Amino acid sequence: MSNQLTAEQTRKIEENRRKALERRAQRLGQIASSNNQTSGSFSSTPEPPKANLNTCTLIRVTSNSGSAPKLLGLPFKQDSAGLKPNASQSNSSRETKKTNPFPQADRGAPALSSGGNLVVKPRTPVPPCTNSVGGAGSFYKQANKCPVVQLPSSSSNFSAVPAKKPAISVRGKCLPHTEGRFRVEVGYHAELIAVFKSIPSKNYAPARDAAALTALLKLCNGWQKPGAGLQGQCVLVSPTKFEVDVSYNADVIAAFKLMPTKNYDLKTRKWSFSLEDYRRLMDLLSKIAAVEVEPLPRAIVQAFSARFDGTEARSSDIPEADLSSIDPTLTCSLMPFQREGVNFAVSKQGRLLLADDMGLGKTVQAICIAAYYRSEWPLLVVAPSSVRFTWAEAFRRWLPSLSDDSINVVVKAKDSLQSGLVNIISYDLLSRIEKQHSGSRFSVLIMDESHFLKNMKTARCKAALPLLKAAKRVILLSGTPAMSRPSELYTQILAVRPLLFPRFHEFGLRYCDAKQSTWGWDYSGSSNLGELKLLLEESLMLRRLKSDVLAQLPAKQRKVVTVTTDSINSRIKAALSAAAKQLSKGHRNKKEEKEALLVFYNHTAEAKLQAIMEYITDMLEGGREKFLVFAHHKLVLDHITAELEKKNASYIRIDGSTPSAERQQLCEKFQFSTNSCVAVLSITAANMGLTLHSADLVIFAELFWNPGVLIQAEDRVHRIGQTNNVNVHYLVAKGSADDHLWPLIQEKMNVLEQVGLSESNLSDNAVNASFHSKDPTQRRITEMFQRSFTEDDGDEAVLLEAASSWEEAENHSVKTTA
Numbered sequence: 001m002s003n004q005l006t007a008e009q010t011r012k013i014e015e016n017r018r019k020a021l022e023r024r025a026q027r028l029g030q031i032a033s034s035n036n037q038t039s040g041s042f043s044s045t046p047e048p049p050k051a052n053l054n055t056c057t058l059i060r061v062t063s064n065s066g067s068a069p070k071l072l073g074l075p076f077k078q079d080s081a082g083l084k085p086n087a088s089q090s091n092s093s094r095e096t097k098k099t100n101p102f103p104q105a106d107r108g109a110p111a112l113s114s115g116g117n118l119v120v121k122p123r124t125p126v127p128p129c130t131n132s133v134g135g136a137g138s139f140y141k142q143a144n145k146c147p148v149v150q151l152p153s154s155s156s157n158f159s160a161v162p163a164k165k166p167a168i169s170v171r172g173k174c175l176p177h178t179e180g181r182f183r184v185e186v187g188y189h190a191e192l193i194a195v196f197k198s199i200p201s202k203n204y205a206p207a208r209d210a211a212a213l214t215a216l217l218k219l220c221n222g223w224q225k226p227g228a229g230l231q232g233q234c235v236l237v238s239p240t241k242f243e244v245d246v247s248y249n250a251d252v253i254a255a256f257k258l259m260p261t262k263n264y265d266l267k268t269r270k271w272s273f274s275l276e277d278y279r280r281l282m283d284l285l286s287k288i289a290a291v292e293v294e295p296l297p298r299a300i301v302q303a304f305s306a307r308f309d310g311t312e313a314r315s316s317d318i319p320e321a322d323l324s325s326i327d328p329t330l331t332c333s334l335m336p337f338q339r340e341g342v343n344f345a346v347s348k349q350g351r352l353l354l355a356d357d358m359g360l361g362k363t364v365q366a367i368c369i370a371a372y373y374r375s376e377w378p379l380l381v382v383a384p385s386s387v388r389f390t391w392a393e394a395f396r397r398w399l400p401s402l403s404d405d406s407i408n409v410v411v412k413a414k415d416s417l418q419s420g421l422v423n424i425i426s427y428d429l430l431s432r433i434e435k436q437h438s439g440s441r442f443s444v445l446i447m448d449e450s451h452f453l454k455n456m457k458t459a460r461c462k463a464a465l466p467l468l469k470a471a472k473r474v475i476l477l478s479g480t481p482a483m484s485r486p487s488e489l490y491t492q493i494l495a496v497r498p499l500l501f502p503r504f505h506e507f508g509l510r511y512c513d514a515k516q517s518t519w520g521w522d523y524s525g526s527s528n529l530g531e532l533k534l535l536l537e538e539s540l541m542l543r544r545l546k547s548d549v550l551a552q553l554p555a556k557q558r559k560v561v562t563v564t565t566d567s568i569n570s571r572i573k574a575a576l577s578a579a580a581k582q583l584s585k586g587h588r589n590k591k592e593e594k595e596a597l598l599v600f601y602n603h604t605a606e607a608k609l610q611a612i613m614e615y616i617t618d619m620l621e622g623g624r625e626k627f628l629v630f631a632h633h634k635l636v637l638d639h640i641t642a643e644l645e646k647k648n649a650s651y652i653r654i655d656g657s658t659p660s661a662e663r664q665q666l667c668e669k670f671q672f673s674t675n676s677c678v679a680v681l682s683i684t685a686a687n688m689g690l691t692l693h694s695a696d697l698v699i700f701a702e703l704f705w706n707p708g709v710l711i712q713a714e715d716r717v718h719r720i721g722q723t724n725n726v727n728v729h730y731l732v733a734k735g736s737a738d739d740h741l742w743p744l745i746q747e748k749m750n751v752l753e754q755v756g757l758s759e760s761n762l763s764d765n766a767v768n769a770s771f772h773s774k775d776p777t778q779r780r781i782t783e784m785f786q787r788s789f790t791e792d793d794g795d796e797a798v799l800l801e802a803a804s805s806w807e808e809a810e811n812h813s814v815k816t817t818a
């Protein structure tokens, strides 16, 4: 075979080589151009990582300098205008890229467009990265086991460019987070955020720059109250601004003027700044020897840490909690602001002080929050003794999936504290059995009327604190967390966020105007209240006033308060059960039947005395300033007024014996009283013609068979001139005539509602399901009540007379036995 090539063969080989070289050059050119320009269209939503998407937390990654998102894993700083929608910047950034043919060199300097309208530009060139994946450095090294989220650098702006190999501008990673959750750490990208927002279990937490936070906290540590020189103080005045309260000093003013976010208020003559300037300003001020400025407290720095570096998560960003596992009876009933309350609680990992105004449904929100953490139950509810059974009823109403025997109301010291899935105990009983149950642990805890904890030295508080310390979720409820001074808030703050103020003295100095006297420190004052409010709202407290959500509320809201007669003495107990027995027997005629009913009703009044007073006392202790208490029996009215006198509580009383000339004066005394005042009123003698709308709470200590009379009584408060929604509480005692009277009232009210004569919200049968007894004997008695008290209302006067004459006789024997 000859080695020689013909001229033709040589020409063909040469031609093929040339064509191959051309193709290669073309290919290389295409790769360079696709790397150089932003390529690929981002037409479809990126696939979320293939991890379990049931729960996830999103972390915004910040640069080491703490001020800007981390893109390509490199520390970037925002341009002076910060992150903002800016079309012209976006265009100019594209041009920069077009004129720079080398993608590697480009990485340090370009403005990268995210989502089409956000531009992040490095202020200084960044050294070329050595990481073969694309220069993410340590950021990628950590991600060896986790899926990596990769996104094209831009959206669909360059769809005409071949999209073979999209350049990655935003990389992130999935990491295990808290129990049952994973988190995605990734720089900002609009489309990605949209995907995140579509995931029900999302939760957003800004990334914290540990080094920056430590430096800020150091400022707090180093400061001690100075002895001499010009003294000043930094105070937080809004979630993003602080003020420096200091007298005139030329150097100080010069330092202030250097701050980009400075603002001088001519009225208050105070300088304020954005929190982003805080560290720099404090550095400058620390160099001025003649001046000592107290820094912001450590708690403020911790609570607002994201605002100091501009990576703030606004409160409007609170994500929707996934409530799909909770009974729809509950979730479907939540009013919008109540739903927001639940979202807030979940965003705070189930630790909060819910301080909504009275009657805004703290109970329903607390049950929903607790139900969100149902996998962590048993649950413990600690409440004032007068509402223990109301809580049990509320659980039955709102969580029908709970079996009846899983609700345990602890009533005696020897009862088990942990026998139910839901356990309910009073503060007082808890303190009495504290030692017995010192080993009890509850992950989820509700403390109703948490202002009961305001004094650390009380037995209640001492008993509650170990439980609070051990619990993972702490739901405190109070419409009045502090009634007179900020020091009353301390234990509640400690219960929810133990690390915010580990020592009371620190809290006392800042917010209680603590003063040292010869007898020690006095913490009864108050200081920096605006800052305290901001701190509480940011870190643990949610408070809505009725006026904030009035549009969502019914004008009148009725509530059944289930009270117990367990603690009555044996004489009353025996009389009550004898009356009940007598009633269940057959009766010869209607008159006999009615008499038996009345005897039962009368003994019920006597049996409820203690529970009634307990409830009124709780109301007063809870800071309810003005309210009406209606009762029917003289015995009850007398007992209430006597007890109020003992407590030195101000009250008015209007009953059948009050002359009409005096009534008006009494009403005016109540209406214009600026202090607390209770109006003790007879259901039958004070249900008409009186205006008492300076109150918005009506308590019915006793029931009455005619709902028309009850509605009229409610309307002493619910009338023209009333600017609030009105709360009506009916005290209903189990095991008494109330068991029969209540369904009767409810039924009649529903009839009135249907004909538009009552603004009742009792039509939901579930509200009072447990009062509709399944016991046939009880049902018969209820029917008897129905017959006796509905068919001929003309008999009412006779009944009232009978009730009164019974009272006269009984009163004597009660007095002698009491």
Ligand SMILES: Nc1ncnc2c1ncn2[C@@H]1O[C@H](COP(=O)(O)OP(=O)(O)OP(=O)(O)O)[C@@H](O)[C@H]1O
Pocket: 333, 334, 335, 338, 356, 357, 358, 359, 360, 361, 362, 363, 364, 478, 479, 557, 558, 559, 560
């Ligand atoms: N979403 C709701 N749907 C129906 N009823 C509701 C709802 N929210 C609250 N209620 C009813 O409103 C009444 C007042 O609610 P609740 O007792 O929980 O208020 P609160 O804030 O705890 O008041 P307080 O501070 O007086 O204890 C109750 O009868 C409750 O059942």
